[in-house]
Amino acid sequence: MPRISQMFIGTAVIYVIIGMLGGIIMGAKQDFSLAPAHAHLNLIGWVSLALMGFYYNANPAKAESRLALIQFWISTIGLWIMIPGLVLTLRGAPAGEPIVILGSLITLIGMILFATAIFRKTPSLR
Numbered sequence: 001m002p003r004i005s006q007m008f009i010g011t012a013v014i015y016v017i018i019g020m021l022g023g024i025i026m027g028a029k030q031d032f033s034l035a036p037a038h039a040h041l042n043l044i045g046w047v048s049l050a051l052m053g054f055y056y057n058a059n060p061a062k063a064e065s066r067l068a069l070i071q072f073w074i075s076t077i078g079l080w081i082m083i084p085g086l087v088l089t090l091r092g093a094p095a096g097e098p099i100v101i102l103g104s105l106i107t108l109i110g111m112i113l114f115a116t117a118i119f120r121k122t123p124s125l126r
């Protein structure tokens with residue numbers, strides 16, 4: 001498996017473990033106020049990033065590109081900013097809103113870069 005795929009899937013599985021623990025804590029406390037943060041951590045952090053990892057695994061020439069590495073870090077940093085911002089917002093802290101907006105925009109740029117990686121022509125490895 002290319003290193004970039006290992007990075008995507010290896011970090012994604014950590015996010016889903018954190019997300020599942022959060023889900024269990026929500027259920028145990030019967031406090032579902034952080035459900036949107038749980039959902040976004042799982043769906044962006046686990047589902048989307050793992051899918052990206054599998055895509056690069058299926059396209060080794062693209063996995064070697066600099067764009068793939070840049071895209072990994074943009075998507076990762078976006079998530080790292082977005083989720084705490086979402087938690088703050090859901091907890092009612094006004095400071096959370098600009099953070100979640102910034103994180104969301106960076107996350108969107110990560111997905112646009114992923115689209116660019118998909119549609120960009122790359123030389124075949126063979």
Ligand code: HEM
Pocket residue numbers: 016019020021022023024026027032035036038039042043046047
């Ligand atoms: C141990 C595993 C998990 C537990 C215990 C768990 C628990 C929960 C709980 C308690 C809620 C709130 C339900 C409510 O508001 O009534 C929830 C919502 C949700 N979960 Fe999970 N979850 C788990 C894994 C996942 C995974 C892996 C995903 C996605 C890949 C996911 C996606 C969602 C979504 C989309 C919602 C709805 C959020 C919303 O309504 O704002 N969950 N989960």
